[in-house]
Amino acid sequence: MLRNYFIIAWRNLRNNLLFTGLNSIGLSIGMAACLVTGLFAYEQxxxxxxxxxxxxxxxxxxRQFQENRSNYVxxxxGxxxxxxxxxxxxxxxATRIGFKHVSINRENLDPIQVRVMAVDTSFFSIFTIPFKIRETNKLLKEDEIYLSEKITKTIFGxxxxIGETISFVEGMEMKVAGVFNDxxxxxxxxxxxxxxxxxxxxxxxxxxxxxxxxxxxxxLLREDADAKEFGKKMNELIHRYTPTSWASYEFFLQPLLSINLQPGYIGNNxxxxxxxLVNGFMMVSLIILLLASFNYMNMATARSVRRATEVGVRKVVGAQRFQVIKQFLMESLILCALAFLIAVLWSDIGLQYFNYFTGFELxxxxxxxxxxxxxxxxxxxLTITFISGVYPAFFLSRFTPAQVLKGKHNSDSSRGLRKGLVIFQFSLTSLLVVLILLINKQTNYMRSQDMGFDKEQLLLFADDRNKDIGLEAFKAELLQLSGVERVASASGFPGYTRLSSTNLWELNKTEDxxxxxxxxxxxxxxxxxLGLTLLxxxxxxANGNDRETGMLVNENTVLAFGWTREEAIGKKLAGFTFSDSLPGEIIGVIKDFHISQLRxxxxxxxxxYSADEKLYMVKITDPALFTARAKLDEVxxxxxxxxxxxxxFLMxxxxxxxxxxxxSSEMLTFFTILAILIGCSGLYALAAYEGEQRIKELGVRKIMGASTYQxxxxxxxxxxxLLVWALVLAMPLAYFLGNIWLRVYPYRTSWTPDIFLVPSFFVLLLGWLTIITQALKASNLNPVEALRYE
Structure with missing residues (x-):
């Protein structure tokens, strides 16, 4: 029996290639989106x-509280x-972990800078680190180093x-005691x-x-330990040893498996x-897959007039309703299987672009x-097969043989559902388009913001100078290049560096x-x-005599202490690396600028003041920026x-x-295009169905003199x-969700009419172009053909 179901289902799909092609491609797009995002979510x-x-x-x-702000660190x-x-x-x-940049000496070559991880010996009892080679039953000693398999091949081939020595510029000599898997x-x-x-x-x-x-x-907590209760006791212990100004700090435990899913922690490795974000992309891809399933339902029911006679004949010759249902479910199974094979091909291509845009290695x-x-x-x-096929199967199997063979069909009570699905599809599409425009507008807004410093024609690089050259000699060499106006060094780049924070208090006052x-x-x-303004x-x-106590502060610092700019000059502060015996002295106040990101x-x-930093900024005046950059890099x-x-370049x-x-914008655009394709095919299916249902009405109207345009x-x-209703539902939701997203940014763009008008025009135009082909086909029909059986 199953073989018979399969043969008939295959013949029906083969004889209706347009129906089969549209559905298989639509379902494959939805499946591919779910495969890629599902793999992405699983990895995360x-x-x-x-x-x-x-x-x-x-x-x-x-968690560090500061006025109305809080930072997670x-x-x-140590x-x-x-x-x-x-x-x-x-x-x-328990183990401590620290990272440090050091330089490895190489024979007859310049040192190479690397980033090492320093750990306690207990690290290997807590974390699973598979070793390829390791000295038997040995803990990591002070003069030993473990290397990854990849870097071992690079250094030693x-x-x-094992036993080879690696020398560091910082004076460390270490023997290789093990090689771990990457x-x-x-x-x-x-x-x-x-x-x-x-x-x-x-x-x-x-x-x-x-x-x-x-x-x-x-x-590493014991199996019977309560992490929440332990966190409270740990917080109390830490506050016994930390400064009183840290009283508002809250120390707690973060599960290892949650670190990747909780962004915003300062200092994350x-x-x-x-x-x-992970759940959001998963939700969008699932919705796209559901839209593709709904399209199958729409297209299957749109063919109901053509399949009604088939169902009637089957029932006349003895077929039971559940057998007809099985037949249609078999068609759904074959179609979904075909779509899945195509989806695998889409996914293989899609993963390459997904990895390219996101930097992942899925x-x-x-x-x-x-x-x-x-x-x-x-x-x-199996779930998608069932969802896609169950409604068409039950809908098409309900036709009454006597009515069908007389040319009469049951009234379509599913029309409202299909219209609702189209509204849902285009509401989602409109919502996504609005969010894309909003993200792009916010990004452009941040790009155009005045950062408080001159960001044009500024080159950045970070590196250790050769041992035999000081900062001023290094800068002098670069300043000899044509087009190089100034060179500065610092511990952070402006505009996007995440700086550490410290407590500062006025001398002779308490840390509280x-x-x-x-x-x-x-x-x-x-x-x-940087073109900063000294107020x-x-x-x-330049002689460095400000190294011990001199400090520059911004306007925000002066405001926080309640001083005027002039009053701030000469004020002495403790905290940071200053002490009561050697306090810092404010020698200048500069205009506020964005040292961190606009978030x-x-x-x-x-x-x-410091002349020992490794980050450099070079101001270029040469209009030929890339030529000047090439010369700078060479020197x-x-x-x-x-x-x-x-x-x-700083830009x-x-x-x-x-x-x-x-x-986010690129990924959302990708999903929006998929939603548009699927939504348009669903609208096409509904237009085709309506055309078939109203074929005789249109024939009568044409005989009575109705024009093609009418x-x-x-x-x-x-x-x-339907599209207007979709827009009416989508726009308030888009405004609500967009405002939630914008709250992340202290400096944010504003809503303008074009954010809503552009998607509205786009959706209406796209929808009209989709249905116009079916509408033209129906309006140009021959009335004689339409009324042949009346």
Whole structure:
């Protein structure tokens, strides 16, 4: 019997190629969208899931309150992990993790800068790090280093690296004691070099105390431990040792498996995607798949007039209704199977573009290696088959043989449902178009904002200078180049650098009266290079005598202390790296500028003098920017330790800061195009159905003298009403969701009529073009053919 169902279903699909093609392509688009976003969601929800104890590992983080703002910070004290293990029985193990840029010496070549991860020996008891080669039963010693498989091949080739020595510019000599498998890219702790935390304590002793949040702390809780209760006790312990100004800080535990889904933590080792974004894309793709399923329903019922006689004959010769239902479900199964095969091809192509736009490394190998994914894929396929085919099966199988064979058909009670589906489809499309326009407008608004400094013709690069060249000599070499006007060094680039914050308070006052301020190191050319405005006082002296106590502050700092600009000059402050015995002195007040991204409001800022920073800004006056850049790169590469030196324009760097908005817009545009294609095919199906249902009415009207234009208007107006209803429903929802999204930005664009008028015109025009072909076909019919059987 199943074989018979299959043969008949295949013949029906083969004999109706337009119906089969439109449905299979529509369903395949929806399936492909779900496959790609489903794989994306699976990867994001399984970040760091490869660790055996992943569900019991937590990162210690903190929330810092400042007036009406609060910041989440992933960095905590460098002494915390050992104290937690010693003080709480709930802690099975704990480890500190720190990252540092160091330079590896190479024979007959310039040193190469790398980023190493420093850990306690307990790190390997908490995290699962598979080793390819390792000295048997040995813990990581102070003079040893572990390398990734990839970097081992780069440095040593096929040679056995165990026992080989790696020398660092910073004075470290380490023996290779093991080679570990490369970290998967779904890891927040990926690295190629692992050394002992001992070196951070030696190189940065000031960071290993209770007053400095500079490292990561992870704990492995016992199976019976309550993470929430432990977090409260941990918070109390930390506040016993931290300054009183930290009283408002809240220290708590963040599950390892949640780190990638909770963005916004300052100091994250790797960017986080965010649960809202992952779920949002999943929701959009599921809706697109449902729209494709609804289209199948629309098209199947639109062919009801043609299939009615077939159903009537089947029932006359003895077929039961459930047998007819099985027949139509078999058609749905075959069509969905065909669509799934096409979807796999779409997905293979789509993954390449998805990875390109997002920077991820998604691959279908994940499906093959995960039985859980394969199981849910089968369940999803059967569900879509059922959803797509169940309504047409029950609708088409209900025809009464006696009525059908007389040329009469049951009234279509499903018309309202199909119209509702079209309204839903185009409401979604309109909503997506509005959101795309809003995202683009906000991004352009941020691009056009005055940042408070001169961002044009500014080159940036970061590198260690050669040992034999000082800052002024380095700058002098660059200033000899034609078109180079100024060179400055600092610890952060303007406009997008995330700076650390500190507490500042007026000398002879308590720390409880402090303010929170961002801090930055810079040299005496920083202000002129960026075109910053000095409002009061003076700039740093070129001779460096401001190194010990001199500081520049912005207007926001002066306002926070309640001073005027002139009153601020000469004020002495403690905090940061200053003390009561050696306080800082304000020597100048500069006009507020955006040192951070426009996603953050301007905060108090303190700038200290330093000639030891590794970030450089070069002001170019040569109109031939790229030629000047090439010359600069050539000279600077000889003066620095990098083997792959490359500068970038500040404008390009700022553009990278808008990457999240740009990628969201691109992804949303992609999904919108899919929704439009599917929505238009659904509208086409409904237009075809209405044309068939009203064929005799149109024939009578034409005989009575109705013109083609009148019939065209008659058929078109009902569909345009559906599109208008879709817009009426979509626009308020778009305004509501858009305002929620805009709240993230302290500096945001405003709503303008074009954000709503453009999508409205676009949807109405697109809808009209979709139905016009069917309307013209129906209005140009021959009345004799329409009334042949009357």
């Amino acid at each position: 929800y399984h970040y760091d899931a490869h660790h055996v104890f992943a569900d019991r590992i937590y990162r210690v983080v903190n 992933s960095l905590t004290q 002494v915390l992990a050992p104290e937690l293990k010693k003080s709480f029985p709930e802690v099975e193990d 096929d040679k056995n690296p 970290f998967p890219y779904q890891s927040n702790l990926a690295t190629d070099y692992i050394i002992s935390f001992y070196w951070l304590e030696k190189l940065e002793p000031q960071s290993v105390n209770w007053h400095s949040n500079t490292h990561y702390n992870y704990v 790797k960017g986080s995607v965010g649960k809202i 691959t279908f190998k994940t499906f093959y290696s995960s039985p859980v994914l394969v199981f849910w894929l089968i369940i999803a396929f 009266e402090s303010i929170k301020a961002l801090w930055l190191y810079a040299d005496h050319d920083y202000l002129q290079t 009061a006082g003076r700039n740093f002296n 953050k409001e301007i905060m108090p800022l303190v700038i200290r 600077a590469a000889k003066l620095t330790q990098s083997n792959d030196f490359e500068s970038k 390009d760097a700022l553009e990278e800061g808008y990457a999240a908005e740009t990628k 019939l065209l208007y008659l058929l078109s107006k009902d569909f345009l009403k």
